[in-house]
Amino acid sequence: MIGAMDTGAGSSGTTERAQGAGGAVGAAEAGADGLVPPPAPAAEPPVVWVDGSLSADGGAVVDALDHGMTTGDGVFETCRVSDGVAFALTRHLVRLARSADGLGLPRPDEDRVREAVAAVLAARPLARGRLRITWTSGPGPLGSERHGGSTLVVAASAAPPPAVSPSVVVVPWTRNERAATAGLKTTSYAENVVALRHALAAGAGEALLANTRGELCEGTGSNVVVQLRDGRGRPEQELVTPPLSSGCLAGVTRALLLEWAAQEGLPVVERALPLEALEGAAAVLLTSSLRDVQVQTALDGRPLETEGLPARAAELFARRAAEDLDPR
Numbered sequence: 001m002i003g004a005m006d007t008g009a010g011s012s013g014t015t016e017r018a019q020g021a022g023g024a025v026g027a028a029e030a031g032a033d034g035l036v037p038p039p040a041p042a043a044e045p046p047v048v049w050v051d052g053s054l055s056a057d058g059g060a061v062v063d064a065l066d067h068g069m070t071t072g073d074g075v076f077e078t079c080r081v082s083d084g085v086a087f088a089l090t091r092h093l094v095r096l097a098r099s100a101d102g103l104g105l106p107r108p109d110e111d112r113v114r115e116a117v118a119a120v121l122a123a124r125p126l127a128r129g130r131l132r133i134t135w136t137s138g139p140g141p142l143g144s145e146r147h148g149g150s151t152l153v154v155a156a157s158a159a160p161p162p163a164v165s166p167s168v169v170v171v172p173w174t175r176n177e178r179a180a181t182a183g184l185k186t187t188s189y190a191e192n193v194v195a196l197r198h199a200l201a202a203g204a205g206e207a208l209l210a211n212t213r214g215e216l217c218e219g220t221g222s223n224v225v226v227q228l229r230d231g232r233g234r235p236e237q238e239l240v241t242p243p244l245s246s247g248c249l250a251g252v253t254r255a256l257l258l259e260w261a262a263q264e265g266l267p268v269v270e271r272a273l274p275l276e277a278l279e280g281a282a283a284v285l286l287t288s289s290l291r292d293v294q295v296q297t298a299l300d301g302r303p304l305e306t307e308g309l310p311a312r313a314a315e316l317f318a319r320r321a322a323e324d325l326d327p328r
């Protein structure tokens with residue numbers, strides 16, 4: 001339940017479509033061969049640590065009037081877990097503190113968060129998983145004013161492998177780059193939930209949003225990188241990602257791609273792009289903690305290029321991320 005608000009998953013298209021249709025495909029339905037498939041194995045409930053108490057059986061509780069629950073007054077992080085290690089944890093903790101600053105929340109105690117992360121990952125060995133750290137203003141009133149508490153939740157569960165043929169669609173809603181919460185990773189994620197459901201219903205795995213200026217901004221749980229075409233229709237020899245002034249989240253994956261690409265001479269630049277630039281784009285990549293750098297195979301149903309520079313960017317990221325599990 002706690003992980004349900006996070007939309008950063010790079011799950012398979014099949015899984016995403018099943019979720020978009022409102023849940024798992026009925027296990028008792030006959031398959032194409034007329035046989036009833038065996039029921040899918042029940043997923044283990046996430047391991048959840050709430051303010052010092054650990055639960056691995058789905059019984060974790062948070063105060064019903066937690067302001068993170070009633071108003072979305074909280075911040076969070078999602079990390080990929082590989083072989084029991086949360087990738088880039090330090091960068092995620094830096095951003096968690098920055099998001100807390102942005103909401104005017106006290107910063108969580110970093111040592112305590114690290115202890116909770118260690119406890120959760122020790123309780124559930126995960127070959128591939130997602131770890132979520134949530135920090136809210138704690139129990140509050142029924143209205144939007146805030147009491148002065150806090151709640152810390154750390155949860156982890158297994159995560160499906162990234163989609164084989166990921167695709168993306170543009171959705172009609174906008175990111176407000178002038179919002180009070182622009183660029184903060186807050187638990188007010190309902191607009192992402194709606195946009196992602198729209199994408200899933202269209203058979204895609206992620207939704208792309210423009211900002212209020214009509215510029216390309218980001219996905220519901222990912223940053224976007226585009227390869228445009230030159231005047232002759234050939235793919236440009238650079239990848240472009242919207243700047244933070246677009247209102248996008250300062251993605252950890254995006255930042256690492258920019259840094260590592262610069263170190264290795266791979267041209268990845270930040271530049272504002274009108275949303276319409278997508279129409280002729282050769283390639284689209286999404287970056288997020290669970291996707292890493294993921295080359296998309298289709299945009300709004302139109303096939304995209306996947307070889308060349310996009311593939312090199314994905315390979316570079318995979319190699320560097322494997323070399324350093326906590327790049328500072």
Ligand SMILES: Cc1ncc(COP(=O)(O)O)c(C=O)c1O
Binds near residue numbers: 078287
């Ligand atoms: C809105 C949004 N943009 C971008 C990202 C990608 O950020 P990161 O690479 O740190 O996972 C996320 C992550 O979930 C997100 O929620």
